[in-house]
């Protein structure tokens with residue numbers, strides 16, 4: 405028997421007099437009624453607080469928000485207004501960020517296989533710098549260069565050979581990786597040499613990102629050590645240590661705060677007498693815990709003596725993380741947050757796959773019923789951004805709440821959105 409841990413809910417969560425969960429002063433049932441379900445509800449003050457905490461820890465323009473975790477115009481505006489730069493890993497993420505009014509000079513272009521046109525767009529928009537991932541990318545930058553034309557600032561992404569404790573799919577710092585230039589085999593040194601000598605790019609720093617959802621401080625300390633040793637003789641202006649700070653998703657998990665992470669990384673760098681300015685690129689730790697996803701229960705199926713399935717109106721299309729990585733989440737009923745969760749259920753979505761599971765072994769109050777709102781917590785990162793239209797499901801709306809007001813920042817998709825790119829579907833046979 406467990407109770408939903410309040411610490412996993414957004415900062416500005418409270419209960420109304422009838423026990424209904426409120427976030428940012430808005431009742432969750434009112435939001436579900438107004439915007440429909442599934443619905444992503446983000447606590448805007450929580451988002452801003454995490455941005456501020458990161459900027460206080462590392463400094464103005466020393467924190468680059470990894471927009472892949474959750475990208476939309478409103479989020480880009482918040483990160484920018486709180487003094488962060490924005491990491492865009494595709495032309496699409498750049499387009500969304502620029503359309504929100506964030507200047508290109510606050511955007512950093514990432515990606516292990518940037519196309520010629522993405523590089524061209526980024527340079528002509530005037531991004532702050534490009535993090536180079538391969539020799540082929542250098543060829544493309546050289547091909548794009550014209551005498552007298554813009555020369556982009558660049559960094560070299562280094563694969564430092566640091567193994568981290570996380571899911572294999574999101575570990576990126578080990579030697580055997582598609583990302584970056586291998587340090588141990590000399591590719592990183594060769595890339596630095598080539599970039600420094602090239603007239604098509606201006607080398608300003610080196611970069612690494614060891615992986616995502618990393619809890620072990622030792623992994624980060626090791627990355628600082630390896631990168632400091634590589635970067636110091638180069639005397640470059642910047643050393644970027646990537647993102648990756650883990651967050652607690654389920655009861656009992658403990659993660660360092662952004663301030664603790666900042667103190668640990670900066671003191672490790674100071675001990676090693678690093679002269680370059682240190683930056684980081686957090687994504688998950690800024691947005692994950694700021695949001696919950698609210699669904700409606702549509703079907704409850706009890707297989708006697710075996711299991712009870714609770715099916716909700718979303719699933720792997722709004723949160724593919726359980727299917728991809730076996731990630732755990734806590735489920736709860738917004739009408740009964742403090743009620744003991746006495747019964748075991750499997751929470752599944754509405755997609756045509758047995759793997760469409762949101763919470764494998766969930767606990768809920770025993771009176772869960774069809775028509776109830778059911779929520780999962782800590783869904784603000786890599787949910788909406790990795791969502792899909794599988795089964796031609798329309799993607800959910802996203803609402804930001806603060807001080808009793810709700811602001812729709814991404815509207816729910818409609819069938820017209822699904823049909824917009826389907827040329828034959830618009831014709832009668």
Ligand code: LLP
Pocket residue numbers: 470472473491514574613615616617646647648649685686687688689725785786790
């Ligand atoms: N910088 C670079 C170069 C990255 O590749 C990433 C994440 C980040 C920063 C931000 O990492 P964060 O602070 O969010 O851990 N879809 C996976 C996570 C993939 C992360 C990809 N790169 C998940 O849902 O766990």
